[in-house]
Every structure is written in structure tokens, then in C-alpha cells.
Amino acid sequence: MQKARSLRRSMVSVLIAFACAAPHWAEAQSDPSVASATNADWAEVKEIMDRRCVVCHSCYDAPCQLKLTSPAGLLRGASKQAVYHSQRLEDAPLTRLGVDAQSLPQWRALGFHSVTQNVETDPSLLERYLNLGRLNPMPENAPVPAALDLTTDRPLACPTPDEFDAYRDSNPLAGMPYATAPLEDHAHQTLVAWARSGAPLPSDPPNVPDDIQAQITEWEAFLNGKNMRPQLMSRYIYEHLFLARLHFQGDDPRRFFQLVRSTTPPGEKIGIIATRRPFDAPGVNPFYYRLQQIDETIVHKEHLVYEIGPDRMARFQTLFLDPGWTLATAPPYGDAEGGNPFSTFASMPARSRYQFLLDDALFFVRSFIRGPVCHGQTAVDVIEDRFWVSFLDPDADLSITDPAFLQDGAVHLELPVSGVDGGALGDLQGFSHANQVRYLEFRDARYRDSAAHTEGFDYDAIWDGDGTNPNALITVFRHFDNAAAMTGFHGDIPETAWVIDYPIFERIYYDLVAGFDVFGRVEHQLSTRLYMDELRMESEDTFLSFMPKAARQQIHKKWYQGTLAEIHTYWHHRHVDASFPTGIGFETSTPKQEFLLTLLARGNGLWSVSDPINRCADADCSQSQTQLALRALANQRGDWVRYLPDLSVLVVEDSGGAADVFSLAHDKAHTNVAFLFDEAARRDPETDVLTILPGLAGSYPNFFFKVRQDELTAFVQDLKAVGSQSDFMEVVANHGVRRTSPEFWPLSDRIHEIFIQRNPVHAGILDLNRYKDPKSADDPT
Template sequence: MILLLAVALSGPTEAPAQEPDQAGSPVPSYTADIQPIFNKRCIACHGCLGSPCNVKLTSFRGVERGGFGQNPYSSHFLASPRTGMDVVQTTAEWRARGFYPVLSRGGSKIENQYLSLLYQMVENGTRHNSPGFSRQALMPLYTKRYAHQCPATPDALRAQLKQNPAAGMPFGLPALDNKDFKTLQAWVRGGSPGPTEAELRAAETPNNPAAVLAWETFFNAEDKRSQLVARYIFDHLFLATIVLEESPRDYFRLVRSKTPPAATPAAAPAPVAVIDTPLPYTNPYKYAGVDRVYYRLKKLTTAMLQKNHFVWRLNHGDIEHLKALFLEPDWGDNAKLDAPWDIGNPFLVYQAIPVEARYRFLLENSELIVSGITYGPVCLGQTATYAVKDQFWVYFVDPKYDVSVLDPKLGLDTWNTFMDRSLLGNDSYEAAYGQALKKLQPKGYTIDAIWNGDRKNPNAWLTVLRHESNVSVMKGRQGGIPRTQWLMDYSGFERIYYDTVANFEYWSGDIPKLETLVFFNYLRQEFEDNFLLLLPEGDRQAIRDDWTQGIGQAALALEPFAGADQPTQIETSKHDPILSLVGDIQEHMGEAVSGPVDLLNPHIKPKVSLSDPIKSYDDWVKAASLLTQTHAYKFPRYLPSVILLKLTDGDDDARVYSLIANRVYATQDTLLFQDGQELPHLYTMSIYPTVIGGFPNYFLEMDLKQAGDFLRRLRDVQSLADWNRLRDRYGILRNDERFWPTYDWFTAWNFANRGIKAGYLDLSYYDLFDSVY
């Protein structure tokens, strides 16, 4: 013990001697003291599947589980273990899977501190990450981040930190302030206790159990049609965050459980026992070894992370709507209600449910479903996002005109063709789809073939943005007219969802992930082609070739253009057919769907000058709009993906804008496109009057008096060095003493202004080094 104490105070960590704990002082509360520190300073990087070293700090269960040595983002041929928090339930089971502890308890205070990996990392940060630390010292660690190996023992970690002092936590960001550090230290020294049973019960209890029971009763109805509908909804929304209007301040997730709901509103429900199957369609009965499975709403007790937080907002009236949508239509006398499990083909499994009901469910919740496609449960998308273009709009074929609704099987002999991800399988599907178009839409589409949400549902028009390794989805027409656009039909919607979500194994090796990426490319091309069918036949191929260039032309030649020779009933301007078509779509949708006029990203610019003084937010909007959605300037090629701007007018009035870079590539059909397929002369910037994305690259701060200077300097950027000078003038670098106060301000604004849609921002890509972009 004496030797251990001596090493702890003067050994390899070179830690300064700590003040002794005050006699009799209580150990800090995990719920009241420790989790709030993790929320505001740690979960920005340690909050999801695949966080660094697989350390997940959103709950005590995650902290207790600890870390895992395999780098989740390294290239690996074989599958790795699943790491979802509900895969197993006990710490012993996680240890058996290879997770190691990051806490130490059961010894003296100094032993608990000395042997805690978590404490070592944070303490190292307090010594090396004071504001003003070297950003350049982080570069060697950042460039090798995918090869990083996580040490599993205190001695191994001490050796690594001695070799790389900049690797303390929070990584590459200012250290915890002294108060938070002392609180964390006292908790570690006190044995790192978790929440009390009373605190856990209080956190897990819904504010309105009756509202929860009403939905659980709906999902667990006894008749086979209702059971199949519940399966269908679960398959498509198992990643969504559910908010019940009748149970305010609560968040839920739809799960399958071994335990039933409460028998009556007055009865206490059994605790949810999650059956965490590998895939949503895996047979839960066989997987869990049970005779009955129940759908439950599991209350979420962890902080929301914006990068994987998308909300299904419900009220009690939606129960009746879903019953009417799914159960009132005629299912036919020969509907196969005993659908098979373990098959990732919704066309086969759910063929008993009327196809229009399935499609309308997807349409009414399109932002949610597409968010599942683009967000997912993992931290970073990496190469999975390579097939996604940086900015595009999405529309949907109206069910009355959709050939995959009118003839669900498209004349094919088997449902298997729909989910055949091979080149031949996709060709067969496209050939069948083209024949169905020729048969069922011989005159081509009218503008009414685009679903307009009855001119009131904004899910009819989506804006999708890619920010390098992550993606954002929003309702309505936003960001200015994009370079490419999609028109999705029912069968394509299901195919892309099952390819990228329901069938996606985040734990798999590289080959299955590559197959997902390739199939996504097929589907993206299909939806772009569907949109081109709205244009005159003579314009289509030229636009198609313009949207995919260079070496992508070879891939494009292999991808059939279903319906390429279809006529269209939409008349467009010969001068600019796409602009003309967008105008028709806007009129068809109406402002309730499209959203208000986008003054920040107009096609026709206002008659103002950047030399004019900016005295109001209206002046700012007009001036800033001169730099959006234009190829006239070089600055977009030097912008990072996401910039959050705090713009103030006096001490009490501040607004947030997101400056988003829209990059363009010759093709998305190669994993290496970022290394040689850039078309920087086509890059643009869009500005949004809110927080966009979950991964900001920079925070900027200025007042209206400075806004004109900023815009003029931005306009004049000719090189990366020019941009860096402008960034340094108005930006908050990661080593700035203002960093955490600024982050806290944006966090507070986000939750105050975006409400249930807000979550904590991720800092994995904040202030990326100049050599990276």
C-alpha cells in the first residue's frame, strides 16, 4: 500500500499531489453531479455506438461497461461484436465479450483514483489541455485515429499518455474546469457509485403512464392483422425517438420485450426486458427463447444526441388514424397473416398488408424514415455517406400514380428480385419497372403524379444534405435549388430503407458494407432518373450525363434508365427546364408544404451591395443572400462542411445561422471520389436560420456591425490561407478559452429554440486541421 501510494503521487503520471478529501464529505451523486458533467463535456464524442474506445458516457451503465480495444472505425474483414447497450444486460456479460473497466472501486481512495482509466484520461487533460494548447500537436494523433489501439490497463494507458501527452480528455479540447474536475475526482476516489434504486425508478417512470399504456395496447392487439401491422411499424421506426404529447418531457423508443404492459392504467407495468435482436426482423421468439413477445415504449433516460435523434411525435388521436390507415382497407380473403421471420424483404413479408397503406405510412413519416436511412445508430458515417450527394431535394410519386402500388409485383415472378443487390438483380428490377411504366403510365406523368401531402403535410418535400461523413434531413424546400433531385416511389423507398437500415449490420466486416454502398448507388440513380421522367424526353440524357461525369460515366452506362423513352405531360421552359419544373412543383405543393420563401438562398438576388451598411437582421439576410447558391466566388471550396454562426444585435438579441458547404463531385461511384473527383468550381454555400447537422466544424461569433466586414472578406477569399485568416478573426478555435462557454451557449440555444428536436452536438470534427480540408 505504501509503495502504491508513492507511485501514485510521484510515478509515471507525474501528477501533482492532490488536496486531501475533507473528512466526512459526501461522495458526489452520479445523477446530480457526475452525469451532468458527462453530458456537457463528454458525450459530444462518447455518446453513441462506436464512440472512441467504445466508451459510452450517456449513462452509468455505459460508464460501468467500460471500453473495448477494437477500433470501431478501422478496416476489418471479419465481423466485430455488437456493442448496443441492450445486447447483454450485466457487466459480467460485457467483460466476457472483451470490455474492460474504466473505473476502479473497492480499494482506498488513492487506489481508486490511480487505477481508474477514466480519471487518468481526464487528469492528463487538465495538465496538458489548458486553453492555448498546441493544435498542431494533435495532428499526429488525428491522422492515425483509425489505427489507434485503446489500452485496457492503467499501466498501458500511462505509457501511452507519456508518449502522447496531448491525448488526454476531452480530446483536443480545453480541459474540465477546476470545479468539475474536483467533483469527478471526489467521485472516483469515493468508489464511483452509481444512481440509487430510487433515482433509477424515478427516471424510468413516465410522466403519464396511461398515455404509454394506450400505445402499448395498440401495438399488442391480439388479432393477427394488428400484429403484422405492429411488426411493420417496428421494422421502420425502431431507431426513432418517440414523443407522446400526453406525456410531456418524456422520450421513448419502441422495443420488443419479454415482459407485458400493465393490465390496467392503475397497475404498475413490469420493467421492460428488451429483446435486442441483431436486426429488426430477426425472430424475437427464437432469439430470446420465449413464447410471447410484447411491444413496449421504453422511456429513454439519457441525454439526446442530435447526430442520431429524430422524433416521431404522436398524440392519442394517431392511434385511430393508424387503425384507419392499416386496418380499414380490404386485406383480401387470402392474405398470408403468418408472415415469416428472419427475411429482410418487406415485399415478401408484408404482402398481406395493403400496399397503399404501407406506402402512405412511409409518406406521412418520410422525414423519419429517411432520417433512419441517413443517420443510423453509429457515431460517424464515413464511407457509408460516399454515395450521398451534398444537397438534393426529395419528392414522392403519389400512390394513385405509382406503378409499384398499382402493380406491386411489377410483373416479376418472385419478390426476391426486389432485394437482389447484384447488378443483374437490379437490372431485372429496373426492366420490370420500365415495363410497368409503359403499361400503366403510357402518356407519362402529370404534375399530379407528385404527392403533395394534400397541400398540408410537409413530409411531401424533403431537403437532404451531406456533410462529409454525416447527413441531415429536413422537411420542406430549403437551402436553394440543388444540383440534383429525387423522385421516390414505394418500391424504391422500401428497397433503400431495407438496404441501409433494416438489413445494415454495423458490426459487419467491410465486404457487406461495400455491398450496401454499391446498392445505394443503384438506388440513388433510380430516384434521379425518376425525377428526369418529369422533364421532356430530349432533355433527360444530357442532364443525366451532367449529374454523373468522369469515370462515373462507365458506371452510369451499366445502370438502366427505366422509362427513358416515356413521354411527359408536364410542359417546361426550354431555356431552363429544371427551374421551370421546380416552379410548377412549388405551385402544386403550396407554401404549407414547401415552407416560406427562402430569402437566404434565393435564385434571383436582391438589388443590394455588400458595401451597404448592415443595421438589422433583414439587412443581413439580403446581404448574405448575395453569396449563397452561386458559383461566382472561390470561397465555397475552402469552407468546412458546417459552420454555426452566432449573430448578435445588442446584448440581449442573438440569432443562429448555419453556413453549409455544398460540394459537387463528378461521380459518387467510387470510394476514392474525394481524392480526385471534386468539381470545386460548382461548389456553393447555403445559409439556414437554425442549427443544421449534429457535427459543427466551427463556431463563429460577430455582431451586426461586423457582419458586413465578414461577408466582404468571405467574398474575397481566394485561398485556404485567406479563409484561415478570416476564420481566426471571427471563429472559436478548439484551444480557445472561449470554446466551452460558446459550446454551452449554442447548446442552450438549440434546446430553447428547437425543443424536442434538439440534442447535444458532436465535436468529433470540430476545428479540423487545415491539411484535412
């Protein structure tokens, strides 16, 4: 048994280097079209790679760090070193593509080996993996063989060219694409021909039109001001936009830039300054902020779009330079400063900083859950599967209206990153807990002395987007180990809701984005998670302050069910404040619902008041036949819900061949989300529901369903009749698309084309690493 388990791990382990595929070995050796097509066009090769390879090889969790989103990633190759390693005691070497090494010798020194280079008479690893997949294709439209592990944390072997033959003999199913239907013949032939011709890659950078280059020149001049005030503004902007895909107003919807720090001034070739975090010292003086064009394939899970142009520059001028603030000396760099942005940027008006975040609140909330963090249940199990977010209005936030609030309170607002380099894990947990307790005591005291404690918060204390900005209301979805966010309130009334003020917003950003290091050791990973636990509870507590005093304890108790959860909230000094008044005269016995629906009604058309599928009054509901049929599934409890994956995509075709796409989000219920481990023990599957959203809601679909319009009613009925895993397998057989189905790749392509067509700026390639393989098992979890 142990030997079999070891063999399975080793087989699955690396199944790696290239997520592309092929039909049969004999054809690869004898097909004349393969042998003669030695000058495959790079554009055609790239299109195949984007659709068949990048879907699995595009982030830090790409098998063997083989990132195939750019020529640089292909040249860099693969590594045996895993980025995600939750038990490591030392920081891992930084291996950010385009940042931490600039030449092949440097990447080889960091342990990467080639996948494109032929070794003497042996083909490249790329071709050998393709041939292995061709020799042993997956059984068509059948479950993936049991030897192949599909978990994201499977062990990986990552053989070098010298090790591949032995690896192939031990792992005959390790060909590419891993555990899916094979490539189409033409795609296979094109890739093999390109590999045999030496895998030629373009070397010229993409062209930038003259009008866009002129705007780049203006922006680089704006961001590299000579005085300390504009320099501090640029530092703040860089620390918040270093992950952004900058898109110029009106430009090609697929052209993006990145804000970087460079050793070279505008007009010269960019010399990237590689630091672990954006608030680390640049190491050279002077340095320059530059806009670098992104030449990678756009992948949705990393695609954080931030629009720039003349209007944005004018907005920055209004927010940061027009107010009359002064700066005597420039603040230093380093972990201590990054651990406390409130002291680093204390000279800049807090209102300007908060408004900067509010202007693009969806971008910043998405930055918490997208970007380089592509793997991690423990990062998102701190949140419920669906909740609604609103923001404290600047005029109701003491950190904005009272200059002394942040001056006096900044000492309590340090983040864990400021102390992560010293001490043990217990010290870090104590740091996080003690600092937060002191801050909450400070915050409560200040609000008790304010007018708000006399009058209470009313609806005006919630930011309404100033009548023009839809970012004021946001829905967050969790899909087990990843998440998604969108403007507006979607789904039925959620169990929990957050109200975020400026200190919460800034700390979440510096905890999860600016201060988070995916290469960090266990102390850093856990301290980040523990601190986020504190910030979630603080956001929930702020929401509770709007509820009637008598209802707060009851609502809170429902969020934290169980003795351990009650102990947890007690240890964290979480008490429901019954002294703070509410300024709202509630008219119903369901204040949470009344409050949230009233926020929706204030939108002046910025967002839909009703949800046509999940939550609506009959008069407001869409009469689309598809949506009417799906309404029978939405927000319904039943045993059938638990069998669905976290996130499914449903494609509905009409008689003319046109398609609608919907996301089926499995909202898993929990008794609480108060603990780091053993989530299964806190699940409450009897109260799970399904939220159905038009379009694509996440980056990591777990399964595709495809039905014709005239089959939709049968699909709904079949799904609601599921009472066992065997029943669900029948739904999969009748309406699902397996990894091994001949429809898998064509449907993946079609979904991507619909995405690009409907949202060309924000669309990106979806990640299929988490695509499920339903099995006939009794345990649906």
C-alpha cells in the same frame, strides 16, 4: 521517420477513455475543495458530462466504445475492440448498450474494462485521464500539437488500468478532454471529487407520470393483438420504428420511449430480446411489444423523433386494420424475409404501407442518415452534397394502383442482406446488379403497358402532402461522412433531384436501416453501399421521366461526367428513357428549375416558396439585416468557398447580447458520385457554393464562427477575400473559435441552449468529434 509516425499513432490512438478535462496536476492533489466534495450531486455531474464528455463519447465511434450517455455506459466502461473496421472479414461481436449484455460480468466477458473503479490504491482511469489533462493542457487558442491526430479513424490504444502508467509515459498529451480547451475549475473539481468518492450512480429508473403510463398500457394492448392481422401490422410497425424516439403528444419535451420486443408481457419488467436485426426471429413464443423509457442523454445524431398518441393510434387503425385484407398464415422471420419486405408483408395493402412512410417521410429519410451509423464516408459518398427529394403520388405509382405489380415484381426486389451470408464479394455485387437490372426491365415493361406511358407524368403525379403534410418536399445535405435532412427545398436549384416511389422508399429503408449491421463484415458493408448506388440512380431516373424528352440525356450527362462514369452507367444498364412521355408543357428553356419551383408553388403555405438567403425574388426576401449581409455569401462561387469546412456554425450577437445561429453548409461539387473510392479525383471545387441556413442543420459541426452584428459585414468581406490557406487562417484568427480557445466550451454551451430553447423536442447534444483544427497549410482539402 517511421518511429516518429508510430509514436504519433500511439499517442493519438487512444486518447480515450474519457472526453472530459482538467486544469493542473498539482491543484488536483492539493485543492481542498476537491478533497472535501466527496458527495457530488449526480445531477451536477451529469450536466458536466453531457456538455463536456458526451459531445465525443456518445455513439459507436466514441473512442474505445466508451459511451457516456447513461449510468449504464459509465459502468460498462471501455473496450479495445473498434466497431468501425472496414476491412474485417468476420462479423464483430454485438456490443449494443442496453441490448447485448445486461450485467457487468457479461460486459467484462465481452472485453470491456472499468473506467470508474479504483484499483487497490490507484485512482480510476477516469480520474487518471483527468489528471493527465491537467498536467499537460493544450496551448491556449493555438493549433493542436501535431502529435495529436484528430481524424475519426485514428488508431486507438484503449489502455486498461494496468496499462495506463506505461501509456501515460509514452503519451503525455493524452489527457482529457482530448485536444480541446480544459474544463473550468469547478467542473474539474466536481468530476474529480465524484470519481474519488467511488463514482456513485443512480439506480432507480426515471418516473413515468400516471397519464403517460395509461397511454403506454393502451399502446401495448394495441400492439399485442391476439389475431394474425394486428400481429403482422405490429411487426411492420416495429421493423420501421425500432430506432425511433417515441414522444407522446403534449408530454415533457425531453421524455422519450423506444419500441422493443420483450420476453415478458405488459405489466412486468421488460426482458429485452437481442437480435442482430429487427426482422430476425425473436426466439421465444409468445413475445411482446413493449414501450421502454429512454434514460440516455439525448444526442442529436441518434435522435429520431416519432410522435405517438391517440391520433397516431387512430391513424394506424385506419391504415392497417380497417381495410379488408386477409392473412392465411404468418410469414416467417429471417434474413431472406428481411431481404424482401414486399413478400413478407404482401398481405397488407401496399397503399397503407406507402402512406405510412409518406406520413412521416422526413423521419424515414433522416433514419437513413442518423441512428447508430455514426461514421462512414463510404456510406454517404453515394449522394451529392445537396439535392431535393419529392415522392411519386400513390395514385401515379403502379406498385400501389396495380395489385399484380408487387405480386409479380417482388422476386426482383430482394435486398443484399438476403444473400450476405453466402458467397464472396463478387457474388454480392453481381446479386445487387443482376436483381436491379431485372427489376428495371420489369418496371419499364409494366409502365409501358399503363396509361402513364400514353399520357406521361404531370405535376399531379408528385405527392403534394395532401394539402396538409410538409413532408412532401425534402432537402438532403451531405457533410462529407454524415448528412442531414429537412422539410422544404433549401438553397438554390440543385444539380440533382430525386423522385422516390414506394419500391424505392421501402428498399432504401431496408438497405440502410432495418437490414444494416454496423458490426457486419466487409461483404455486408460494401453490398449495402453498392445497392444504395442503384437506388440513387433509380430515383434520379424517375425524376428524369418528368423532364422533356430532348433534355433528359443532357441533364443525365451533366450528373455523370467523365469516361469512367459513362462506363459505369452503361454497365448498370442505365439508359435515359426517351420513349416515356412527359405530361408537362414546359414554358422555359430550364425545365429542371421550372419543374422544381412549380412543386414549391403547390404548397399552400406548407413551406416557403422562396429561400430568403440563398434563393429569392427581392419582393419575397426577408429584410433581416443579418440575412441581407449573409446573402452576399450564399450560393456564390469563388475560390474562398473551398477553404471552408463541410459544416460550420455562425453565431451572430446583437448589441444586447442576444444571438442568432446559422449553419454554413459547404456544397462540394463533383463530376459524379458513381464510385466508392477516390472521391478527391472527382471533386470540382471551382463550382462549390455555400448554402446558409437559419438554425442548426446537422449533427457534427466542423467549426464555430462568432461575430458581433457590427462585425458581420467585415466577416463577409474577409471570407470572400480568402485566396489561400494563410488568408483563411486570418479569418479564423479574427472570427473563429478554435478547439483550444477559452471561448470553445462557453460557445458550445450557448449553441446547445439556443437549440433546446427553440426546438425542445428535436434538439440534442451535437457531436464535436469532427471539429476541425485549422492549420497553416497550403492544401485546404
